[in-house]
Each structure stands twice: as C-alpha cells, then as structure tokens.
Amino acid sequence: MDDISTMLRDSAADFLASRHDLARLKGAIGEPRALDRKLWREMAELGWLGLGLSQQFGGDEIGLREVTVLCEQFGRTAFALPYIEASLIPALILSATTLADLTQSLAEKLQSGTALLTLAWQEQVGEFENKLPTTHFDGAAINGKKLFVAAVEADSVLLVTARAHDELTIVAVAANAPGVSWRDFAAGQGTVSTVSFENSPILGSAPLLTGVAAQHALQRALDAGRIALSAQLSGLASAMLERTIKFVNERVQFARPIGSFQTIRHRCVDLYIATQLAGATWRDALAVFEKNNAQEIAIAASAAKARCADTAQRVAREAIQMHGAMGFTEEADIGLFARASLQGYAALGSPLQHRRRFLQGQTVAMQELAYG
Amino acid sequence: MSLPFRYPPFSIPTEFDALRREVREFLNEAAKNWSGWDLGHSWMAFNREFSREVGRRGWIGITWPKQYGGHERTALERYVVVEEMLAIGAPVGAHWVGDRQSGPLLLRIGSEAQKQRFLPGIAAGELAFCIGLSEPGAGSDLASIRSRAERVAGGWQLNGRKVWTTYAQHSDFMIGLFRSHGSPPLDVNKGTDKHKGLSQFLIDLKTPGIEVRPIRDLTGEAHFNEITFDDVFVPDDLLLGQEGEGWAQANAELAFERSGPDRYLSSFPLLAPTIDAVRADERSDLPATNDRLTARRIGEAVADIVTLREMSLSILGRLADGETPAQEAALTKDLGTTFEQRLPEMVREIREQLPVRDDSQALSAMHVFLTETTPTFSLRGGTREIMRGIIARGLGLR
Numbered sequence: 001m002d003d004i005s006t007m008l009r010d011s012a013a014d015f016l017a018s019r020h021d022l023a024r025l026k027g028a029i030g031e032p033r034a035l036d037r038k039l040w041r042e043m044a045e046l047g048w049l050g051l052g053l054s055q056q057f058g059g060d061e062i063g064l065r066e067v068t069v070l071c072e073q074f075g076r077t078a079f080a081l082p083y084i085e086a087s088l089i090p091a092l093i094l095s096a097t098t099l100a101d102l103t104q105s106l107a108e109k110l111q112s113g114t115a116l117l118t119l120a121w122q123e124q125v126g127e128f129e130n131k132l133p134t135t136h137f138d139g140a141a142i143n144g145k146k147l148f149v150a151a152v153e154a155d156s157v158l159l160v161t162a163r164a165h166d167e168l169t170i171v172a173v174a175a176n177a178p179g180v181s182w183r184d185f186a187a188g189q190g191t192v193s194t195v196s197f198e199n200s201p202i203l204g205s206a207p208l209l210t211g212v213a214a215q216h217a218l219q220r221a222l223d224a225g226r227i228a229l230s231a232q233l234s235g236l237a238s239a240m241l242e243r244t245i246k247f248v249n250e251r252v253q254f255a256r257p258i259g260s261f262q263t264i265r266h267r268c269v270d271l272y273i274a275t276q277l278a279g280a281t282w283r284d285a286l287a288v289f290e291k292n293n294a295q296e297i298a299i300a301a302s303a304a305k306a307r308c309a310d311t312a313q314r315v316a317r318e319a320i321q322m323h324g325a326m327g328f329t330e331e332a333d334i335g336l337f338a339r340a341s342l343q344g345y346a347a348l349g350s351p352l353q354h355r356r357r358f359l360q361g362q363t364v365a366m367q368e369l370a371y372g
Numbered sequence: 373m374s375l376p377f378r379y380p381p382f383s384i385p386t387e388f389d390a391l392r393r394e395v396r397e398f399l400n401e402a403a404k405n406w407s408g409w410d411l412g413h414s415w416m417a418f419n420r421e422f423s424r425e426v427g428r429r430g431w432i433g434i435t436w437p438k439q440y441g442g443h444e445r446t447a448l449e450r451y452v453v454v455e456e457m458l459a460i461g462a463p464v465g466a467h468w469v470g471d472r473q474s475g476p477l478l479l480r481i482g483s484e485a486q487k488q489r490f491l492p493g494i495a496a497g498e499l500a501f502c503i504g505l506s507e508p509g510a511g512s513d514l515a516s517i518r519s520r521a522e523r524v525a526g527g528w529q530l531n532g533r534k535v536w537t538t539y540a541q542h543s544d545f546m547i548g549l550f551r552s553h554g555s556p557p558l559d560v561n562k563g564t565d566k567h568k569g570l571s572q573f574l575i576d577l578k579t580p581g582i583e584v585r586p587i588r589d590l591t592g593e594a595h596f597n598e599i600t601f602d603d604v605f606v607p608d609d610l611l612l613g614q615e616g617e618g619w620a621q622a623n624a625e626l627a628f629e630r631s632g633p634d635r636y637l638s639s640f641p642l643l644a645p646t647i648d649a650v651r652a653d654e655r656s657d658l659p660a661t662n663d664r665l666t667a668r669r670i671g672e673a674v675a676d677i678v679t680l681r682e683m684s685l686s687i688l689g690r691l692a693d694g695e696t697p698a699q700e701a702a703l704t705k706d707l708g709t710t711f712e713q714r715l716p717e718m719v720r721e722i723r724e725q726l727p728v729r730d731d732s733q734a735l736s737a738m739h740v741f742l743t744e745t746t747p748t749f750s751l752r753g754g755t756r757e758i759m760r761g762i763i764a765r766g767l768g769l770r
Contacts, residue, residue, distance in 0.1 A: 030592030253513035320747040324511050325536045330588040352721045
C-alpha cells in the first residue's frame, strides 16, 4: 500500500471510529430513512466527496485506488451512507463530460456536499447497462421510470440515462423539477427510490453526454462502482469474521469457549480463506481498471463483484449462526453487517448476473448487439 | 457398517384427500387478506382470530381425546392439516406451540386437572402457549440453566431469566424449565449431573413478578422475548410431570418439535410465485432469467422438497407405529432447515434484485421477510451444530 493509501486508510479508520455509531442505525430497521447530511458534509470536509473527478473539475490524481481504500473501511465498519452511488459514480460520469457552467457547478456541489448527485439508470430488475433505456429524452424533457436509485432527496440532482434518437444520453434533472416523483424503500441499511419522470425538464440546454461517449462513461462508472463495492463487501466480510472470532472466544457453553470446538475453529479458517480470495479478486480488478481497457475491466469487475458478494453473504450467514440467536437481534452489531452485505449483494448486479457477464466476456460486443 | 438411519417409505392414504381439499379451500379464501410480508412469517405469525377459526373447524388438537376438546382423529390427518397451513404460509403462530408441543406434553404427563384446565382452551385456539428453555448463559448447553424454583408454602417461587422465547409477549402460559434442586450451576460443571434437579412448570404469564421484554430483531419486528422472573409464585398444582424430571420431559417435548413439516416448509410459499415470475419474464422483454441456470435451480429446489417430504412422512409413519426416530428427526431437521435457508437465496439469484420491501408486490415483500429471517431457521429448536451432534452419535461417534 502506498503512502497516500495508508494515510487515507488511517484517517478513515479514525473518522469512522469517532463519527460512525452503529447504535444510531438501530431502531428504524426496515424503514426508509433520510441520508445523514451532517455526516455527509463532514466527509466533504475530509475531501472524500468527488474523489475520481478529473483535473478539469478540480479533481486531483486521486482515483479508484484511493476510493477502494475508503470503501474497504466503510465495509469494515458497516458504514451506511451511499458513498459509491452518490460520490464515486457521479464523479466518474461528470469527469467524462466537457467543462461548462452546468458541469462545473455540479462538480462543486458534489465536492462540497451541498447537494446530492446520483445516477439513475436501472429500469428493470436484473438489467445491465448494455440495454438502451426506455426513458425518453425529447430534446427538452424526459419521461420514464428508474428503479433502485440511491440518495434521492429534495435537493438531489439526478444523472439520468435516457434514449434520444435511438442513442444513449445522460441528462441532469433536479429532483424538485416539475414531473419528478419518487417512492422510498428501505434497502439494507439505507434507502433506495423508484423515481418517475413526467415531462421533467433537464438542467442546462443539452444532455451531459450522448452516444458512444455516454456508453463508455456509464460502463466505466458502473464498473468502477462494482470494484469499489467489492472492496466494501470484502471489508464487511473480514470485519464480520473478526467480530465472530472475538465472540466465539468469549461465549462459554459446556464449560469452555465455543471457539475451542473444532467445528467452530475449522469454519473460521474456511471463512478466512474465503475473505482472502475475495480480497484478491477486487485488488486484481483494481489493477485491471488502471490499465484502462473497458472489456477487460468489465470481466475483472464481474469476477470481483461475484466473488465478494458471495463471500460476504456466506460469512454473514455463518457469523450469525456462530453468534447463536444473539446474532439475529437488532442489539447485536453483526446483524447490521449482514443487512449491509445483503444490500451490496444485489446492488450493481448479483453474483449470478456477473457470472453470466464474465462468461460472455465481451461487453463491448454485447453493446453493439444491443444498439446495433 | 450398518447405519442407524431408517426411512421406510410411507404415504398418506387417499382417504384423507377430502380433508386436504377442505383445508385448502378454507385457506385459499383466507389468504386473500394476507400480504406477502404476512405470508413470509408462516408459523411465526401470531393471529388469534385466525387460530380461533381454525379451532372452530376442529383442526387444533386433532388427535386428542374428545373429553379434552380434541377430535380423536389420526396423526395423519393432523399432518395433512399442518402441511396445508404451512404450504400457503398461514399465520398459525397463536396455536402452533400449543398444538405441536405443549398440548401433547400435557396429554402425556399432565395431571387430570391440568388436562381439563388447559387442553380445551388450546384446541379452541383460545389459549396460547410458549416455551421457556434457553437462558442468556444456557443455549446449546441447555442443562446448565440457572433459573431456580424454590419450595415455598403451597407451591414454588421462581427466579431467573429466560430468553429467545417466541411470542411470549402475546402468549397466556409458558411451560418453563427451572432448577428445583441440586448444586449451584457453577459446581454443576464439575462432576455433579447437571441434568438432574430440573423441573417444568405451567406459568401464567400474568402472574406478578414476570416481566416480558420483546427483543427487536433483524426484520425490525420482535418475535423473541426475554422474560425475567422475580419471586414469581406458582402453585403446587402447576408443576408439570415429576419434580426433578424436567430434563427428560423437555427433551421428549423437543422430539415433537423436530420432526414436522415446519422444519422444511417455512420458505416454501416462495416457490410457486417465483416460478410464476420466471414464466412472466419469459413472456416479457425482461432479461432472460429463464435460462438453464434458472431451470436448474428450480429443479434442485423441487427435488429437495419432494425428498424432504418423503423423509418427513417416513418419520410420521414410524411415530404412528409408536417409535421415536430421534436420529432421523435430527437429520431431517438439519437438511430441512438448510433447504429453507437456501430457497430465499435461490430466489435472490434468479430474480436479481435488491431486497426492498414493497408491499404492492407479494413475492418481493415475502422474499424480503424470509431473507431476513432465515438465519434463525438453523438456530431455533436446537442449532444445526446440536443436530449434527445427535446425528454423529447415531453414527456411533462418541
């Protein structure tokens, strides 16, 4: 790990230890909740928001590598804010646009945390970005519906994928614009929304991105999101295992710590091996990302997302089992980690989907097929 | 090596098909009022009104003598009723423990007065029972419980704590396991037989000194409870069975709990709507979820469920012959709970969506609840590790 990464990891660990209280997440399990904006602004002050923005928008050379350092720490603490959805992905979409008053102001909002930016792309369950959206942009306004959108609040700006003249475009739409409505659902530790657009005017006079540029930006941003999410899932898995090892050493049954039973010990070893494999897949994907070949990135990101999601799920299941009934209570922190794993499992594509994409292995070709 | 596991084939005679149809018709009508979230609860849903209706129809205490409010029908008929209830996900929680466990235990070892007092209420769906076994320091190691019953004039005085008691907050009575004599628990582990000196009591949960604290869980709801006993008086006539024989009595009770279809059907209501959803995808322009991977997953699930049902029926047949196939029950519970836990995962793989609670979509809401609740399936009624221990002893491992 290089110096910047080490510094970032340590400062993240310090910040999360002092400012992130798992107890705060309890009491409203299963109910949609508003994003903690105070915490979000503090993250902006630390310089975390907008990491990945290109230099023309005031970004520095900090990229996905540093983001994965943060995300791994977020996983390790079951941090609940949608950093990947509302910082990394919008930063990468914006970076692909040309500098203009609108994009400059969006980048500033993103970095300062004064407004939320979020990407709205998925329209159907199980959909990948290789399909042209049905949401339609007619040159001035959009019509359509998007699923599973994170960080939708009254002052959010949504980066929306849409179809215009049978081409992909990405437009910016204010959540408080006419014709925008949404319903919130609890998902894992956070909230996702189903957002509808009815003749909703876009911000600015033209789309942010169009055609091949939009396709490439979308795929790059989502694959970066998948790699960062894999790091987060891997962090969740490692933290769950560490907490479980601590628990089984303390919990006494039959006059001995249950961690002294071979069945428990062997299971912990198996899980440790699984977490190491998971860590290797996202680190590999990160290395591939830095080489900048979209097709190879897609394959490596899918491998990482499938492995890390499965691993986190497996560790969560076993961790609760080894905690006994205690592990199922709201009081025990392990349950919050399990909920976070569950959300990360399906977000940006489930393991089965990613295995399919890995097998097909040719995302670019798939796109040509879909758009051709 | 001759294995101690026997699963002779057994099937339910066709003469009970009419009963099955009757139950199914009733449930199909009742199900119109249940959301997907409700259905996901299965036997963890507590609905007194529903239980009273089931009692009125004669489907609780089916095998019990008529003099105690029972219906003197066969265990096979009970199985048919229970299977139908679980297959659809009916909210049977208010009568579940009484019908499955507490009633049969009372019939076997209760006093005449206890039978007359409690059984008719259970059979009518009026009287809800819960089980007080585990304690904060005694889970898998159940025999090391510390809650105590002390002899006082006219009865017993209870002190201690019970935990993980399902639906104590809604129940009327608890059958609780307490240490009525013997060494203090700390010495118990050093030689003395900790299985001795335990007794079971029928405890009215409205008695002064009892505090029930619901425990919120991963689903955001509270199904379990922690119950504190502070100088709680229980009269002599509510000691259940023999003083000091509580361990053997409680274990026999657990045997009832481990062999039924509730150990493999808890997630079953997911299966049919999932197959419907895959078929609907086929007709839409949705991404192909109807590929070979999906087909294989569904095929595996159906193969598992058919096999588990055969195993469960086989145990039923042996129970009906008066045998106690405890090994087979443990094996079936282990496989059954694994299947129950696997099913929501399978749906997640096939449906490929975030687990969001959307009450307008029955499958989605049911799926969310089951996804969040399945971790308990291999904990409740004896953990997977305890089942494996029983199976290993059956193999001759000591």
